[in-house]
Amino acid sequence: MLKVDNLIAGYGKVQVLHGISLTVADGALVTLIGSNGAGKTTTLRALSGMIAPSQGTVLLGQQGAGDPSSALENITGLPAHQITRRGVAHSPEGRRVFATLPVEDNLLLGAFPRLSGARPRGEPAADLERMYDLFPRLRERRRQLAGTLSGGEQQMLAMARALMLNPAVLMLDEPSMGLAPKLVSEVFAIIARLKERKITMLLVEQFAAAALEVADFGYVLENGRISASGPADKLRNDPAVQAAYLGAAH
């Protein structure tokens, strides 16, 4: 699980997040919605160590760890590779696949902490097969360079690469961005399947309606602050949320 308390972060002197608190429970799919510039991507970047938060705490619990209260570890301000090695996988904005490496190398790099002994090894080869089952297009293109994939395929690759960590928490930044409508529903179908497998997820999305449809719990981010939160179906029926983010007429 992920427990974030009063997180403050930004870039240089520009503060973007003004105290974010949120919880992602084990096995839950939590979504963070909000308009452009609200701080969704910055939140994920601060959680995964791509930027260092200036205040607040981030606690991480390993999924399935026996005693939930003792298992929380403070990961605030650790560098990105340390946070990843503790089990936070971040599929970043813009996909950031390694363009001149083959698809399969991209996936293996997702498992780097497991292959280098920084995280329990498990069965990387079997997981690779599982990823190809989940994303059949990637199996077809396993030897192709990642940069030659279509946008949708690159998104699949970025998600699969993050999953190769066997993450305690999977963070997805706008997996639907720039995709054709048909691919968007495909991406959400895969997110629903990951949810069935009880993978703990924090999903950042602009397609608020689709995100709240699939999520258990939602947070609404506005100008770097949480303006509303609650079970996803409650948020979906909240008139204020509907007016602002769900494109409702009234």
Place this chain on the structure above:
Amino acid sequence: MDILAQLIVSGISVGMVYGVIAFGYQLTFATSKTLNFGQGEALMLGALVGLTTINFLIATGMSTLVAFALMLPIVLIFGLAQGAVVEFLGVRQAMRTKSEAGWIMATIALGIIFKNLAENIWGRDALRFPSPLPEQALSLGAVRIQPMEIAILLGALGLMVAVEIFNRKSIYGKAVVATALDRDAAGLMGIDTRLVITFSYALSSMSAAFAGVLVAPITLTGPAMGGALGLKAFAVAIIGGLSSGYGVVVGGMILGITENLTGYYISTGYKDVPGLLLLLLVLSIKPAGLFGSTAIKKV
């Protein structure tokens, strides 16, 4: 015609030495966008440490060839350590403070310090390095070639191929490539990219040290041997492109051959000029290098 062939053949082996050193420039540029301007001094230190080691081993009664073979791993490990020191003292601090030119000054300064150190340990004179192979030239038709020149060619290519295989096949090599492609994304893979940069400096100096003991038996060894080689290899890295593996091989050969031709047909006094002219030409026409895709700095 025979003379031309002879000049080309011996140009190739010198060119391969430039190529290996230039390859070292590429290694650090790929991961950190910085270069070790003390690369020539890394070569010199490798050669001198190699000289002391091989003389010690020969004194115990070994043949020169066996002593050379046993000396190699020691020199390679020394090169790795020396590169890591350069990164730690010179580059890391500059990168942390986001200093644009700090690493340039720092690596040049370290190079000068290393040269001074070497002058105090080994003296200023050039020393003879025992050749592990017979010094009598072989005849290939009309062309005469020293066995050591063939060893240089094979050793240089072997090193570059080994690094390439490491990068493609091992997960740690892939981590190096990932860091070169996208440092932030590599961090998200759990890769300690700072350690990768230290490693690439270590590997870079190791390549230079290796080049040092390859070239030492056919030249002389001394604290001053590195400066010109480092500069010429820099020209090769620019000519071949800082991102192209075979660019440094071809670039090195071009420079080695051009030098020989100039030395013979014009004057040995102008030997170094054409390579540097080529460097200026490439910088003004195709700054990414003949085979490269990354310009040193886009302005």
